[in-house]
Amino acid sequence: MLKEPELANVLVPQRVLILDSKNKRDALLTLINCLGTAPEVKDHDALAQRIFYREELMSTGIGMGIAVPHVRLASVTSPVMCAGLCRNPITDYQSLDGIPIHLIFMIAAGQNQHEEYLRLLSSLSLKLKCEKLRNSLISASDTQTFFQILTHQEK
């Protein structure tokens, strides 16, 4: 059995952004640019192309104001994440429950890191089911606080 992935291993405070984007496209582009700078991501363009292709297939707005755009790419060496706190909820995200998006977690993993990738998605989605945590994250004053709230219970 693989160990439950720790979010602190895939996210660093520098990749937590406060977003002012007004629409889904801008928000995703900002996060792609951020995640694209991670040393684990070797091909920024491939990341962008795949993120938008995945959104075409089905929205990654999973409900409860949360979006988890995620991809697996050959040019990613290990699972990596960036997070965006939307000060202006994004209404055109077409989430599953129609609720505007407040929190975006963009995840990228290697093409053959199937299990780690699923566990990371699962771990994040289970964590975010907690309404209290969601609200704490949405009301975080800065990125450092956001990071600490998200990774707090793990430490």
Add this chain to the structure above:
Amino acid sequence: MIDVLATTPTEGEELNIILLIGIAIFGGTIGARIFQRLRIPRIVGYVAIGIILGPLFGVISERTIQDLEPFNMFALGIIGFLIGGELKREIFVKFGGQVFSILLFEGLAACLLVGALSFGIMWYFADWKTALAVAVVFGAICAATDPASTMSVLWEYKTRGPLTSMLTAIVALDDALALVLYTICVSVAGVVIGHGEAGFFPALLRSFYEIAGSLAVGVAAGFLLNWILNRTEEPERVLVFSISLALLIIGVAITRELDVIISSMALGVTLTNLGSKRVLSSFALVHRFAAPVYVLFFVIVGARLNISNMGPQVGLLVTAYVIGSVVGKTSGAWWGAVRSKSVPTIRKYLGFCLYQQGTIAIALLLMATSRFNGEIRDTMLSVIIAGVFVLQLAGPMFVKIGAKKAGEVGLNITEEDLIRSYKVEDVLDDKVPAISAGLSLNELIKVVANTNSYCYPVVDNAGKLTGVITLDGIMNTFATQELNDWLVALDIAEPVSEKAVPQMPLSEAFEKAKEMDVEFLPAVAPDDAEKYVGILSVRSAHRRLAAEVLAKQKEADRMYAHQVT
């Protein structure tokens, strides 16, 4: 049986021989391919190339043939060993009485008929003594059926069934019968003509020594090889021990003036009836090793067939020899089969499969001619060589026809044979539905539940293949079911590392899958590398091939079941 000519070629000639061996094997293989395209057994191609390289263009000279005599002995030994390997105890238990009945009837019928016809013709041209000498020699030699070419055809067409078993047993024992008949007949002829060296009974004793001695040496070596192979793991060493023991047997047989084929056959029979599965793998290894040996052997057989310098009586005698052999063997085999209540396929078709004559006949001829001089000797040489030429060329085709009519062709296939001959399209599963990249995991699970595949192709909106989903990949999602609502097929798809096309040889596709360590290969259209056409599942393909092999074996076993014992 044959003197091995101990020629010591000079350095230049040695090189020349190696070049000639290369030309013979290469040319023989090309010839075989051409003949195979014409649906004629390969061996005819080897022999034909031998005739072209030998009598026609003189590339292979008499001297070369003599120099290659030790090699011929080696080839005969290997052939004997492999024939012996086919003779399992069960064949004799099942066919025992029938084998001897058919063997005696076909051998004696051909011997008497050819003898009578030859005697009649020669009496017209010469005195009765000469006629009798020629008649008994021809009668004895025609009884020999060439096991090498017979088995070559049976192996080529992967035959299995009662006719194949009976034919194997008959050709294996024919050599011994021909040797006994030859010894008796030639001794009689020698005494009558006045060239007999030792007389009738010493010659008979000599024949008994040859057969019994060959059997004793072969059986002893069989026990030894079985003991060694039971302690040998690596296939390479199994091959080396098998070949070296066969070489030892051949060498001992030549030194002690025993029969090379009988002794090496005894080695094969002993091993096949004693051996464990590992020991039996020796036959498959030697069989594979023997391919170029066969080619060269039969090319030399062809090169030896010199049909020039034929007089009028020679033409008549050749006709008598060929017709007598064919009619005698066909009627004798039929009579023997009827008397021993063999199955209809043996009754009807066994006779057709016994015409070919080759090295044994030539070897007996060489022994016979050493006892006679002058015109008789030349007549014997011309007639037998021409007769063997006709029968050796026509015989294998009749074996093929007989086996085909008996319904035994292709029943002895292995999975490897099928893999070699099949293309991807023969085992491709084109019913596996393509999964749209955006299909949700919940929907995907429904599709999987309603279909029966271990692997599904994932295609984009334009229908282009973008990945594959395996059952293992789907099982990984069972632990994360909370994701099922928002994961899509693309999220769990694996990239396509290798693809197959329907026209690709199956062996090549299997090789690719093995290299990539994958169980499945998606197949795409030959003109569009991204258009999905089906899934090649290595496991399912093997299952299907195994079922096909089993069905063929069952078909052959059903034929055995109808065997009257």
